[in-house]
Amino acid sequence: MAHVKQFQSILMSKSMRGLCKEEDYAFLGIPKSSIKGYIEGQTTLEDDWRDNKEARVRRRLEREKREQERLKAVEESKKKKEWLWKIHIEDLTFRQEKDLQDRLARLQRFREFQRKVLEEEEGTEGEAASQLLTRM
Template sequence: MAHVKRFQGIPMSKSLRGLCKEEDYVFLGTSQKTTEETAEGTGALKDDRRDQKEERIRRRLEREEQDKERLREIEESKKEKEQQWRNHVAELTSSQEKTLPDRLARLRRFREFQRKVLVEESGETAEGATTVNQLLTRM
């Protein structure tokens, strides 16, 4: 009958209470000890969960920071490549601007040379000069 006093606070129907015996409640006596241990364990679990959550947050922040750094490096490399391309194009343009007058002068000298050779071959007549000019314009 000691079990009746001990476990009177447990909500049960009267018919169910009559069926239960002290042995049936033994697990409840051990459960008080385990609840104290469980309370300590839950505190540790809560700490573990909190630590895990903080670790996840820290890793997420690190990933975000790494992504930002990677994007910044990509942008910098794009800007650097674009600047290199602009410098390359500017160098090509300036070198072409320098070589074009030289090429033009060489071409004019060559045309004069051609004209002189054709005039000498055809004879130094006025008709020959007009034919030479016609030949040169065709070329």
């Protein structure tokens, strides 16, 4: 049946294709009863093939949809992690700046305390205390 493969690409209606098959089998001398069984078998095979093809297409579309959903979930997770990291860095920076400002304020209070102490001692020691005051 090599001629079936050769002429399969020619477009024609189903009824016309059926007539051609009947004529082929009549030419070959095969009885009509076996032709009808063969044609019914062919249509069943074609229907099965179409059903299988539709099922494959449906499964492929479902796989693509699941993959898109997975990629979307990964992207959202990535964005959430980046947002949490950004918040963490901002909080860490804020705490470090606050610690530095507190430290600066303590140092300034300590320096003021040292100056007061040196100014009080200046009256007693005079020049030694003024040298310390100028060094600071």
